[in-house]
Amino acid sequence: MSLQIGDTAPDFEAETTHGPIKFHEWIGDGWAVFFSHPKDFTPVCTTELGYVAKLKPEFDRRNVKLIGLSVDPVENHAKWAVDIEETQGVAPNYPMIGDTDLRISKLYGMLPASASGDASARTPADNQTVRNVFVIGPDKKVKLLIVYPMTTGRNFDEVLRVIDSLQLTAKHKVATPVNWKQGEDVIISGSVSDEEAKKVYPDGWEAPRPYLRIVPQPR
Structure with missing residues (x-):
C-alpha cells in the first residue's frame, strides 16, 4: 500500500x-x-x-x-x-x-x-x-x-510552515507562494473567478499576470 x-x-x-x-x-x-x-x-x-x-x-x-x-x-x-x-x-x-x-x-x-x-x-x-x-x-x-x-x-520548522499554509488554505480560497511564511501575501486560488474575488477583496489585488493575483493574507 x-x-x-x-x-x-x-x-x-x-x-x-x-x-x-x-x-x-x-x-x-x-x-x-x-x-x-x-x-x-x-x-x-x-x-x-x-x-x-x-x-x-x-x-x-x-x-x-x-x-x-x-x-x-x-x-x-x-x-x-x-x-x-x-x-x-x-x-x-x-x-x-x-x-x-x-x-x-x-x-x-x-x-x-x-x-x-x-x-x-x-x-x-x-x-x-x-x-x-x-x-x-x-x-x-x-x-x-x-x-x-x-x-x-x-526540518520540523518546515513542517510547521506547511501546517500554517494548510490551515490557511483550508479556511480561505487562497494558495501560498514559494517560501511563504505566516503574515506574508498570498495568491487567490485559480478556481475563484475575478467576479467572485471582487466580493472578497473589494480593494482589488496586484496581478503581474491575469492568473497571478496577489493579496494580503486573510485573517
Whole structure:
C-alpha cells in the first residue's frame, strides 16, 4: 500500500508511551503529525525527537497533536527518552508508538508487506524507509507526506510552515507562494473567478499576470 495526499490515513490501535490509543479517536477534531523512526537509540532521530519536544507549544497553538513511532517496544522508548533529555535538553512530551510487529509500518507503506521477524533483531538499515512525516487533517485525510533518508535530519520548522499554509488554505480560497511564511501575501486560488474575488477583496489585488493575483493574507 502506498499512501498519497488525499487518502484517508489508516486507522489503528496501538500501545504508546502514553497508554493505548485508537488513532482516529486520538486525533479527534484537530490535526496530527505522525512521524516514524527506524530504530531507538539512533543518532539523527535522537536530535529530531528532542527538537520536536521543544516545538510542541507551537504545534499545540495550531491544534496539532504529535505522535512518533519506532518498531522497538514501548519500554525501550522510555529508556531512549532519558538519553534524549540528557543530550537534547528535553524528553519527548508526546506519545511514541511501539510497533514491534511492524503492523503499522506496513499499514502506512513504510515497510513492505513481506517484512517479518523480530523487531529487536532488525537494524536501522532494515528499517531505513521508516523515516516518514505524515500531516493528517481533522477529516483524517493525509495532507502532507515527506520521506527522508537515514542521514538527513528532518526540518520540523518546515513542517510547521506547511501546517500554517494548510490551515490557511483550508479556511480561505487562497494558495501560498514559494517560501511563504505566516503574515506574508498570498495568491487567490485559480478556481475563484475575478467576479467572485471582487466580493472578497473589494480593494482589488496586484496581478503581474491575469492568473497571478496577489493579496494580503486573510485573517
